[in-house]
Amino acid sequence: MNHQAGTRLEFPDGFVWGAATAAYQIEGAPDTDGRGPSIWDTFAHTPGRVANGDTGDVAADHYRRFRTDVAMMAELGLLAYRFSVSWPRIQPGGKGPANQAGLDHYERLVDELVAHGITPVLTLYHWDLPQELEDVGGWGERDTAARFAEYAELVAARLGDRVPAWTTLNEPWCSAFLGYAAGVHAPGRTDPALSLRAAHHLLLAHGAGTEALRAALPAQAQVSITLNLCAVMPGATSPAATNAVRRIDGLGNRLFLDPLFRGHYPADVLRDTERLTDWSFVADGDLAVIATPIDLLGINYYTPTLVDSGPADPAPSPWPGCADVRFVAQPGPATAMGWAIDAQGLRTVVHRVHEEYAPVPLMITENGAAFEDELGADGGVRDHERISYLRDHLAVVHEAIESGVDLRGYFVWSLLDNFEWAYGYAKRFGIVHVDYPTQARTWKDSAHWYRRVIEENGIDIG
Ligand code: FCB
Numbered sequence: 353m354n355h356q357a358g359t360r361l362e363f364p365d366g367f368v369w370g371a372a373t374a375a376y377q378i379e380g381a382p383d384t385d386g387r388g389p390s391i392w393d394t395f396a397h398t399p400g401r402v403a404n405g406d407t408g409d410v411a412a413d414h415y416r417r418f419r420t421d422v423a424m425m426a427e428l429g430l431l432a433y434r435f436s437v438s439w440p441r442i443q444p445g446g447k448g449p450a451n452q453a454g455l456d457h458y459e460r461l462v463d464e465l466v467a468h469g470i471t472p473v474l475t476l477y478h479w480d481l482p483q484e485l486e487d488v489g490g491w492g493e494r495d496t497a498a499r500f501a502e503y504a505e506l507v508a509a510r511l512g513d514r515v516p517a518w519t520t521l522n523e524p525w526c527s528a529f530l531g532y533a534a535g536v537h538a539p540g541r542t543d544p545a546l547s548l549r550a551a552h553h554l555l556l557a558h559g560a561g562t563e564a565l566r567a568a569l570p571a572q573a574q575v576s577i578t579l580n581l582c583a584v585m586p587g588a589t590s591p592a593a594t595n596a597v598r599r600i601d602g603l604g605n606r607l608f609l610d611p612l613f614r615g616h617y618p619a620d621v622l623r624d625t626e627r628l629t630d631w632s633f634v635a636d637g638d639l640a641v642i643a644t645p646i647d648l649l650g651i652n653y654y655t656p657t658l659v660d661s662g663p664a665d666p667a668p669s670p671w672p673g674c675a676d677v678r679f680v681a682q683p684g685p686a687t688a689m690g691w692a693i694d695a696q697g698l699r700t701v702v703h704r705v706h707e708e709y710a711p712v713p714l715m716i717t718e719n720g721a722a723f724e725d726e727l728g729a730d731g732g733v734r735d736h737e738r739i740s741y742l743r744d745h746l747a748v749v750h751e752a753i754e755s756g757v758d759l760r761g762y763f764v765w766s767l768l769d770n771f772e773w774a775y776g777y778a779k780r781f782g783i784v785h786v787d788y789p790t791q792a793r794t795w796k797d798s799a800h801w802y803r804r805v806i807e808e809n810g811i812d813i814g
Pocket of ligand 1: 523
């Protein structure tokens with residue numbers, strides 16, 4: 353349905369309005385309360401890995417400022433806050449008993465949220481693997497999945513009585529392929545065969561973690577995983593372009609959705625990658641564990657993906673075995689990341705999952721944009737491009753709900769400007785501006801706009 357200018361779109365009662373962050377991107381305090389090092393500490397401290405030599409050592413200093421940040425979330429009217437727990441704060445070396453001081457911190461955060469009427473939505477793994485686990489093979493090792501399940505159990509035992517929504521992994525595609533194939537994320541490996549093993553062990557960790565959560569959490573707790581699904585489109589009308597779409601859809605979407613919701617890996621992906629690996633790391637029973645039922649699927653969406661037949665960029669690729677696939681720049685407006693702005697990609701992704709997998713309720717767990725935000729002379733940040741981006745994507749969310757998709761909520765990425773991984777602090781995704789030298793928080797215009805959207809439970813189009 354096309355919405356005319358001037359239309360007001362009301363969201364259903366109970367729609368969850370939230371904002372998302374991740375531990376390493378905002379917390380700082382890397383040595384506080386017994387935290388151990390993670391692969392992102394190591395990676396960021398390795399010269400040349402992160403733009404401008406930035407690290408998460410201070411970030412948005414949220415570990416110390418969480419109380420004032422939660423008060424700000426309440427002023428924004430957030431109904432829910434999606435954050436991640438730093439595994440090396442709970443198990444500094446990735447195994448063994450819990451570090452109580454680490455759990456205490458997240459308990460204080462959760463209590464503060466609940467006291468302000470904000471629902472905590474907890475992600476267990478947003479990329480900060482304890483370094484000691486990487487030293488013995490990281491996600492390339494099957495044992496890491498078992499370690500993750502133990503970690504999940506420790507967090508659930510402490511916080512299960514007050515956190516209603518749990519997510520095992522954030523974007524396992526990124527962990528596996530940006531981390532172990534392209535090497536642009538921690539741990540910076542460039543081994544395509546290893547990245548496929550990592551993908552399997554991440555999925556296994558999700559399944560084993562889900563089982564551990566089920567055992568430790570109250571029956572009504574909700575368990576989910578968050579995937580960054582691709583809206584893949586052909587850059588040309590040719591059989592070769594259609595095949596390129598199949599390949600990227602296979603590795604980006606079906607490699608995760610099929611085992612999670614159908615209990616098997618996609619046959620074409622196994623075939624396409626057989627020159628790299630025989631997949632013998634998949635043991636009997638693994639797929640049943642991976643397909644352990646979940647209650648909700650989180651989707652992160654930023655930009656569509658346009659592909660054609662090769663040759664691929666010669667740099668190490670996050671797409672193992674796809675040397676014959678070329679990524680095509682999409683014309684038109686883009687964000688400061690260079691990511692094309694196209695809300696229809698979100699539509700494609702949501703409808704595809706709904707129609708082909710129709711698994712469980714959906715939640716948009718991340719959506720947002722980086723722009724060249726500047727504090728104006730009047731002390732404000734006029735980020736109207738971000739408001740348009742968010743409004744257009746929310747219109748798609750609304751349309752999906754109207755057409756029958758069970759889509760329960762939306763989390764803007766991000767609450768605060770933060771450490772944007774390999775881009776460091778150069779890219780600002782927050783609806784709240786952070787002045788890093790002073791740590792001052794300033795609401796951008798988008799934050800004021802989002803507050804009204806939440807208050808009115810709707811958006812005005814045009
Ligand atoms: C997603 C990540 C998140 C943030 C956004 C921009 O892939 O989950 O941490 O970096 O991209």
